[in-house]
Amino acid sequence: MEQTLHAQHDHYDPEASKIGMWLFIFTELLLFGGLFIIYSVYRYLNHEAFHLAAAELDTFIGAVNTVVLLVSSMTIAMATSAVQLKNYRLTLLLLGITVFLALVFLGNKYFEWGKKFEHGIYPGSDYLKENFSQGEILFFGLYFVMTGLHALHIIIGMIFIIWVMVKLARKKIHSERYVLLENSGLYWHLVDLIWIFLFPLFYLIT
């Protein structure tokens, strides 16, 4: 019984796949962790400048994006339950909502960055060099690198989820074989986790 089952299927080991995904997530945590340490050290050394520079950021947009990511995290977590319940329509819908919310996040980010660029605040700009102190320039450098790297992860996460949706529509992912969906969820939650720290560190300094 067991052997015929194995002969029919190609190699599929959900537990090993999950461990692999977690190991990858650990490298991501340490990548962003390193950036967070750089941020903390510079903030410690340039206390006042960081407070001044952070006043330029819009807490409201940051808060909206936090809510957007938290809701999208819930919808993709629900998708894992929905696929186990064999409700594939709902799974697709929940994944679709997640991708849509990711787009909303990126749209917000686009307008937010656009406004900064309009005001002459971007890495290496003359306006920044002439009007701001060294510490404030450091703050904006870290802001663009860290939120930029995070936005790149959002884009990769979106592509990952869309790929999962295609496989789901083609019945390659189903209630007995859904580790890829689970792993895309893990990746998406990681993106959410990083934002949970980016938000207070960049937007909530008063």
Add this chain to the structure above:
Amino acid sequence: MSNEKHHIVPFRIYVWVLLALLLLTSSSIAITHIELREYTVAGALLFAVIKTFLVMYYFMHLKFDKPYIRLMVGAVFALFLIVIIITFLDYLYR
């Protein structure tokens, strides 16, 4: 192996976790409007840590996974914490 029963998390648990996360987010915004000086950062970070725990425990299924995955995650966070402590020991006592 494949007969292993998978725990299906009910939707309402996810809704409750989301509500808790939203509440914590608004609390962390509210706390920055109170004059606490250096404790403001500590407060906002504390809320972020609680949120991280909720996301990892429920959304990332650590609660329902085998214990060794929790152990691995704990080890990575311990490593990260050690690196932070060593870095700040260096900067604080220069």
